[in-house]
Amino acid sequence: MAKITIQKKIKTNPFEELSKLLNTPELESVYPHRQMEPWRRFDPAKLLPAFAENLQNGITMSSVKIAESSESGRPALNSAAKWKSVDEIFLQKARNNLKLFKKTEATEFFENFISKSVSDEHLHILKLSKNETCEQIPVIEISPVDENKLHVNIIYIYCEEFSNATINIIKKPGSFDLTILYIFQEKKSRLQLRHLDENNRPSQGVNFLKYHQEDGSISKSGIYNLCNSQSKKVFVESNLRENSSAEFMGIFLGRYSNVDHDFLVNHLESFSKSNLLFKMSVMDDSYGVFWGNADIVAGTRGCEAYQQNKNLILGNHSRVDAIPRLGIHTENVIAAHGSATGEISEEEVFYMMSRGLSYAEARKLLLRGFFEDVLRKSFEHDVDEADAFLERIWKNIQNILGVEISV
Amino acid sequence: MNDLESTKAKSKDKASFEKEDYKYGFHDAEQFIFKAERGLTEEIVRNISKIKNEPQWMTDFRVESYRIFLEKPMPNWGDVKGLNSIDFESIYYYLKPTGGQERSWDDVPEDIKNTFEKLGIPEAEQKFLGGVTAQYESEVVYHSIREDLEKLGVIFTDMDTALREHSDIVKKYFSTIIPPSDNKFAALNSAVWSGGSFIYVPPDTDVAIPLQAYFRINAKNMGQFERTLIITDKNSKVHYIEGCTAPTYSTDSLHSAVVELIAMEGSTIRYSTIQNWSNNVYNLVTKRAVAYENARVEWVDGNIGSKVTMKYPAVYLKGRGAHGEVLSIAYAGKGQHQDAGAKIVHAAPDTTSSILSKSLTKDGGQSTYRGLIKVYKDSINSKSSVKCDALMLDNKSTSLTLPYMEIEEERGVRVQHEATVSKVDDDMLFFMTSRGISEDDAKGMVINGFIEPFTRELPMEYAVELNRLIQLEMQGAIG
């Protein structure tokens, strides 16, 4: 029996209703740059009703813990990396530096909400100590606690000077997730981060990955969104100081999912470099959006910003929006971006079929090839841990596609 | 203006004039028969229609558009501050300089002729151009059509005449591509439009000579609201060029034009514009074309002047095999904001499109590329390629690239986009200076090379004029 509602007047603005619920002032400013035509693409405002609904059920933290990463049994954490139990002086320094993560208009509402909902005892801090190299790879696992509540998390990864580490983060979503991941890198630190959003249930959420890199620091991040029946908004922001470099690579595979990826790289000082490689593939009523913003402020010299975006539409009413943007305020730069969207090449499928593969197998193989270079880049210099994590990623991909992909 | 000057003007070829200060920074003592008041009311809108003797449907259309203009909000994107500083109440919306339409050059009043002399349109040139509709103060004062065009059945007149003499065609197509509710400035134009060109090309006709138009804003706070409608019937071809200038004034002028192009099956329309408004003009234009089966629409768009330009030539590819192309350059100097771009909508199978946008910025100017490629569902085998290049000439200017790609169909579809932002390459400069070329000249050469894909698409005299303009803009500021 279908449920019908006759609206005798125009539908209310989801922003208005939520403002009333949360008793906050106008929410329209949450998405100011979308006000132009807010319905043109997957509007994150569509997440607000679910957000409100889960909010009414209550707020909770997910379970966040560090797991052993290797099968060898060696502890993942040692003096190089400290989880949660850190000294007061360090805590003071870390909190101070939180201010450097500037909030943009688009994200302010959720960020404020998160910081109000999470007390200090629920703040998860991972400290990577000065001059130390973390031998093992800590794996942060985030899992839901209560199906119907709103899960709110703040995780803060702080890399002191000259520290060197690789961290894997595996997130299993709850029904609605609000997660901020702050990453602060002091001078000359090196961090490699791999962020896997696993898929095990329909869910919605808003995720933030915020980076701040001081002079000379290097970061390399892999972002893997493998989604089945999920709706998400992902903000990735990065502030780059002098001589720092940031490399982002990511893949999005969506099935019955709507995911909006909003990248913003701020080149604040001279000689900073960024490189973004993002690949999306959508199928079955999915909608993938890629915003790639690179901002190079006036007065800097020698900054380099590269963006590359490739999208595959696999069929069945799916849609891709690609908006790679550049905002350059000085002449001494090298900035370039490229984006290409299409489908799996029929010619290549035919080539493989003529060598004995079935149509489905050929397409699978080509899709694997599509993601291969991104994944290879993410796991370049790794041994041991690489295989286990990679396998996990491929397994997730297989689950979504519902097919076997030989790895 | 004395005799010596006028002789000088006459003897100069249009392509060889020099641009000192701002050569067109002059205005004749105003002599008009009717001068409308400042600001806009429904009564003024009705008066405009009455003076032009328009049919009732056009009067109703204007009044309805005025109502829409009042209701529509100002855009909240782009140069918002600039847009909100436009004072609509201080603009004159209509001005008629002489009693009627003149047929031949000899009949045009002397000082209007002088204006054209200053712009450098020698009498002899009209024979080559084939038909010039020159607009002065919002009204077509002079226009003549070559006999050849008339024999071909090509209609090339101003919009007002077209409304009177070819009202059936006009009524069929007017405002079908850009309705008044499209945006606030389209609504304003729909209410107070005056002048502009109307071209109809019958089937299987190739108009070999480019059709041109000139117009300028003169009186203080004069707004230009011309409306252009071009229709090419099956398998026809036409090239239309417009290039405009305006004198310098201390208060802001508003130029809000609407251009609608309809390319029927198999036809081709090329629309070239060089805009060089003086640095106090707000140039807010809505340009849109529809291309039917196997038709081709090409926008060649040069934005050199104006204080703020917001212009996004669009092509809607509605028929199978249609092709849309936009080639644009923007130059943003001191105090200028060029917010240009292109929109291409693929709404049929086998459609192709290509956008090439080049921009130059210096002295704190801002140039923005804002574009859209939309591929609707079932537009199988559509291919599109977008290339945006920005050349920054100092570290005070800004270049923004905001491309949007929305793709809803994957079968056979390929959409690609690339953009670069850079400065004049040091190595290249070193190479040239080490061979005896001055740095200024070397930079000039690099810039000319940068905009070459655009200039080679223009008729010769425009290309030369454009190169001159750019060089003069660059002079002194380079290095």
Add this chain to the structure above:
Amino acid sequence: MTKQKVTWTEIANVSEFSGFNTGDVVPIEVEQDTGIKHSIILVKCSDKEWFALDNLCTHDNGPLDDGEVHLKSCAIECKRHGAQFNIKNGQVVRMPAIHPVDTYPLKIENQILYIQLQN
């Protein structure tokens, strides 16, 4: 091609709509058992009958429920950019829309209005 079974979903008693005049736009939301929600508008352009259209302007994917109904041409105009659709069959009457809007058959039986959701 197998013939899909036609199912009619009950909306409401016709008397619920007596307060609406010709030219009014009535937005309704239909949620099916499967959880899929449809946002639909019911429009009357003459005294005779109601028509049901998707509440979606295909130009910018925004709602049509605040649109203006033109009785003479039986078209609904989207306020934002002036796109017009024929109310009876959803076809595009004016740009900048290009794709037609989905329509849903309606019928009245025993004073109750039904809508057919499977197209």
